[in-house]
Amino acid sequence: MELFFLLLLVVIMAGALASGFPVAFALPGSAIITIGLAALTGEIFAGDAAAYFAQGGPVNWLTAGVTNFRGVYWEVERDTLIAIPLFVFMGIMLQRSKIAEDLLVSMAQLFGPIRGGLGISVVFVGALLAATTGIVGATVVAMGLISLPAMLRNNYSHSLATGTIAASGTLGQIIPPSIVLIILADQLSSAVDQAGMARTAYFKETTGEFTMPSSFGVSSTSAGDMFMGALLPGLVLVGLYMAYILIVAFFKPSVAPSVPFEGKYDRRFAGRVLLSLVPPLTLIFVVLGSIITGIATVNQAGAIGAVGAMVMAGYRLYEGRKGAFYPAILAMGSLLTILIINNVNPINIRNIQTTADMVSVVIAIAAVAVFLVGIVWSGIRTFKIDDTLRGVMVETAKTSALVFIILLGAAMLTSAFRAFGGEELVREFLTGLPGGFWAQFIIVMAVIFVLGFFLDFIEIAVVVVPIVAPILLADPSANITAVWLGVMIGMNIQTSFLTPPFGFALFYLRGVAPSAVKTLSMYKGVVPFISLQLFALFIVGIAPQLVNYLPNRMSLTSESSPPPKNPRLQVCVEEYIQSAFAEQGDTLRSVIAGAKGWDLSNLPKSVQNDLGKSFAAAEAVFPALDKAVAASEAIDAAAVDYRPLHVSVRALQRDIAKHEEEIKELEQRVNRWKRQNDAKPGSIDKAIAKIETLKSEKAELESEVPANWEPDHKAFSKVLATEKKARLSYRRTADSAYEPIQVLRATLRDADALAALSGEIDSISKALKDLAPKEAEDFIKDVESKIGRVYEAGAIRSALSKVRRALRGKTPDPEKALEELAAARAIYDEEVSWREVANQSLSAKLADYDAAIRNTIGLRLQDRFPHDVALDVAACQSSHKDISLHF
Template identity: 80%
Template sequence: MELVFLLLLVAIMASALASGFPVAFALPGSAIITIGLAALTGEIFAGDAAAYFAQGGPMNWLTAGVTNFRGVYWEVERDTLIAIPLFVFMGIMLQRSKIAEDLLVSMAQLFGPIRGGLGISVVFVGALLAATTGIVGATVVAMGLISLPAMLRNNYSHSLATGTIAASGTLGQIIPPSIVLIILADQLASAVDQAGMARTAYFKEMTGEFTMPSSFGVSSTSAGDMFMGALLPGLILVGLYMAYILIMAFFRPSIAPAVPFEGKYDRKFAMRVVLSLVPPLTLIFVVLGSIIMGIATVNQAGAIGAVGAMVMAGYRLYDGRPGAFYPAILAMGSLVTVLVLTSVHPINIRALHTTADLVAMLIAIAAVIVFLVAIIWSGWRAFVTDDTLRGVMVETAKTTALVFIILLGAAMLTAAFRAFGGEELVREFLTSLPGGFWAQFIIVMAVIFILGFFLDFIEIAVVVVPIVAPILLADPSANITAVWLGVMIGLNIQTSFLTPPFGFALFYLRGVAPAAVKTLSMYKGVIPFISLQLFALFIVGVTPQLVNYLPNRMSLTAESAPPPKNPRLQNCIEDYVLATFRKDGDQIRAAITDAKTWDISYLPKSVQNDLKKSFDAAEKSFPALEEAFATSAAIEEAAKTYRPLHVEVRATQREIAKHVAEIKELEDRLELLRHSNGEQLDAAEKLSARIEKLKAEQVELEAEIPSNWEPDHKAFTKVLNAEKKARLTYRRTVDTGYETVAKLQATLHDTDALAALSGAIEGLTDPITNLDPKDAEEAIKEVEARIGEVVEAGSIRSAVAKARRALRNKTPDREKALEELQDALKIYREELAWRQQAKTAIGAKLDQYEGAIRNTIGLRLLERLPRDIALDVAACQSSHVDISLYF
């Protein structure tokens, strides 16, 4: 019965959408109707409202709905959705203020004189508008109204003109900032959690180990990561479009002729081009650049974009009037003032210690006030000129409300789909396909492509992605990143926008195109661009580095970058270290050999021993790393014969696990029936027959496992364990080889700081002798705190603390406190003596040695990766690595 209600759910939804019923209500409405019917039917015929639900019941569904509602509107973790109205506002404001129109006209005049130049300008402007709006319909309509008449007047082929405009308008789906990418990031964030739990459970089931290494976890994503991941694929798509137009114009000049500019290429023209091009480019750079450089979050960048668009609208709407640029000049001037001021003087209202601090703060406050005045002024202009601001706000509210209502409705639909076992059916179907991950992925992409004929991108993102993404992300054989999956889905959705006869971009363009342009010409025009999009999809599919590199680079070079000891970074770091060892190993070995000849007899015994151990460990790190890579090579060699067996057996074992789970469920149901009335005897017999059949199939499946599986699996597991042991040995070795050196270096660097404490420690005699014990304790605490700031001065601090504790007793013992202080001074002088001697004798040598091993042997213990190494590791991590053999 669950399957019947699942089919009913899909049928009601499809019927509602086909009849033109609003999507925002069709999705939750179909869920509510089906859930209600299932609960009512169960109550009437089975006496249980949850009888015909595969998971939970109507109350579980209602609880999930409330949770989703709260998640969309109140969960702090989903605050990225706030960026949607901000980017929508930015895009609509730029279009309503005719900045987009100016850009199209200027670019057409600039590129027009070359063959295909008008088409190139449309693609170029489409890319810029995509980077400011992310709204397909608005972009296609705007370019259709502005550029299509110009292209037709200049004898452009109808098919090429309409195809260029439609394809360029869809770039907003993939070029950041894009609403599609924001919604995909939001949906994939929860999908990653589900996939992570599924992969962990699979690891435990297959290996019997309780914990899965964190390096095997599913990588998460965010809107910022999605923006960075989509940037290069978007630019590749733009390049393909431009190349196609230029090639067509070269071989067939008649379909894309040159359009001579009737005016003059003088200073006035140059100023018009600059004024049309530079502000939008600057806005794009500021918005995306602030995200890339980690200066702003996606929400903050959206706010920057919205304010920047309003300032730009403020001068464009007053074009030709006196003082049109005054608000923009005030805004830019105040921003430059603040930037310059913060770069030359720290601004902190809580730290106003000098007159210079106060003056800097007052200037900054004045600049901020001027900036606010400029924003208000620009907003007022947008408000009073053609009611632009009100129109933009209304359109932003409509679009945002639509997005959020669909988010909620789709969440209700997805919960109903899961309640009737739909997700499990999809999982079983995909995992049963021959060909592994790539077969599953191709099927999913084909379904999304077809759904794009009928559904908008929002519905696809919030209905399909939550169902299929956890299945694809959990697969360890592909080990894909959520960013790559999101970008691939985004590219796919973009492709479906152009596909005849239901492509949304075609409908938008048909609505503004003149009657002379036939619909068939539009269909012909988009086919080459669809082919280019599919080609781009293939390129990104086989080259995940195009997507993963920029997010990895942003993560590893940010202020909040993970430390080099992060488990996910180890293999790539070791690749880098091995390459460096093979390139510069002789110099590093020479530095180690030289260090072992130092005279360190004056150092404390414990320091001498630790330093000698570190030199020995540094020397051993070379063979240790070679051994680790030798074991990795052994895995690759053994995998050639083991992998087919592993794939076959794991597939069989998954089928066995499904049978075991179903048998357990049926046995539980059978037990309930046996304790009920005799009326259920027929049902009990059917269940018993089904259980026996499943048990027989289970036995058959178990017999299919090859006899050599156990010995071969054990042998391969030994190879895996050998690699794990070798890697751990290397990591412990290099940590030992660097830790003592770094600690001693920091200790010697603080020698002068320790020497400066001499008077403070000796001066404690007076407060111990003359002050009230409590006051003396406070004086000692202050000195303790200063000692604590010195590296490796714990022994001195502990000795001083003993003097303080002698004063804390019920009967303060000043004599004992003085004795303890003398002991502390003795320790202090001994410590200071060897530090000063070591600093003079080996201080410079130690710095030189640490520099020689820092970026190889010491790399794991650094606070963060050096920039050049971070870039190397980011490139290494950008590939997808098959980890299925560890499961």
């Protein structure tokens, strides 16, 4: 019965959508109707409202619905959705204020004289509008009204003209900032959690180990990562569009002829082009740049974009009048003032210490006030002129409300789909496909592509992604990143705007195109661009670095970058060090050999021993890394024969586990029927027969496991263990080679600070004589605290604590305190003495030695990656690595 209600759910939803019922109500409505019918049927025929649910019942579904409602509107973790209305506002404001129109006209005049130039200008402007608006309908309509008449007037092919405009308008779906990327990031965040739990459970099941290494975890994503990941694929798509138009124009000049510019390419024309081009480019740079550099979150960048669009609209709507640019000049001038002031003297209101600090804060406050004046002035203009601001706000509210209602409705539909076992059916179907992950992925992408013929991008993103994404992300054989999966789905969803019969870009263009342009010509025109989108999808599929590199680079070069010791980065760090050793190995060995000849006689014995061990470990690093690399190569060699066996046996074991689970469920059902005596006639016998059949099938599956599985699996596990041991050995060796150097350098850097505390130590003697024991104890504690802030001064602090303890209790002993103070003073003098000598004799040598090994042997113990190393590691991390043999 669960399958019946699952089918009913799909039929009701499809019927509602096909009949034109609003999506925002079709999704939750079909879920509510199906859940209600299933609960009512179960109550009537089985006496249990949850009888026909595969998971839980109507109460569980209602609870899930409430949870989803709270998740969309109240959970702080999902605050990324706030960016949606901000970017929608930004896009509609730029479209309503005719800035997009100016850009299109200027680019058409600039590129027109080139064969195919009008088409190139449409693609170029489409890309710019995508990066500033992201609103497909507005972009297609604007370009259709402005460019299509010009293209037709200059004898462009109807199909090429309409195809170019429709396809360029859809770039807003993949070039950031994009609403679909924000929605996908939101959906994938929960999918990553589910996939992570599934992969962890699978690891425990297959290896028997309690914890899975964090390096095998599923990588998460965010809206910022999605924006960065989609940037290069979006540019690839733009390049393909332009290349196609140029090639067509070259071989068929009559299809896309050149259009000579009737005016002059003079200073006035250049000024017009710059005025239409520079502000949008500046807005793109500020919005995306603030995200890339980590200055702003996606929400904050959305607010920047919304304010920037309103300032731009303020001068465009006032064009031709005196003082049109005054608000924009005030806003930009105040921002530049703040940037200059902050660079000259960083602004920190909480830490005003000098007159310069006070002057900087006052100027910054004045600049902020001027900036607010510019924004308010621009807002008043957009409000008064053509009621632009009100219209933009209304459209933003409508669009945002539609998106959020669909999100809630889709969450209700997904919960119903899971309640009837739909997710498990999808998982069984995908995991049962021959060909592993890539077969699953291609099937999913094909389904999304076909759904694009009938559904909008939001429905696909919020209905399909929560179901299939956890399954694909959990697969360790591909070990894909959530960013890559999101961008691939986003690019696939983009085709939904072009694919007939419900391609929305075609509808938008049809509404503004003249009657001379036939609908069939529009359909023919988009076919090559759909093919180019699929080709771009293929390129990004085989080159995941196009997606993963920028997010990795942003992460590893940011102020909050993970440290080089992060477990997920170790393999890539070691690959970098291996290549560095190949280039610098002889030099490093020479530096280490020279350090072993240093005169360390003036250092304490413990420090001498630590340095001696450090130099020995530094020499041992090279063979240790060679051993780790050899162990990895041994895995690759052994995997050639072992991998097919591993894949086939794990597939059999998954089938066996499914049979065991089904047998267990049937046995529990039979026991419940016997205990409650409420089974229908013949139900128990049928269930027992089914159990016997499943046990027979399970035994048959078990017999198919090759006899050599156990010995071969154990042998390969030993190879994996050897590699793991070799990697850990290298890492311990490298750390022990560098840590004493790091400690000694920090110790010597604090030598002057320690010497400066001599008076504090001397003042303790006076405190012991002049103060009461309790007051003296507090005084010593304060000195201890100051000593504790000095690196490697623990021995002195411990000695002072003995002085303080002598004053405790009912019978303080000042004499013993003085004795302990003398011992502490001797320790202090000894520590200060050897540090001063070491500073003179070793400080420079240590600095040179540290500089030589810091970015190789000592890389793991650095606070963050050097810039060039971060780029190398980011490139390494951008490839997907198969980790299935560890499971």
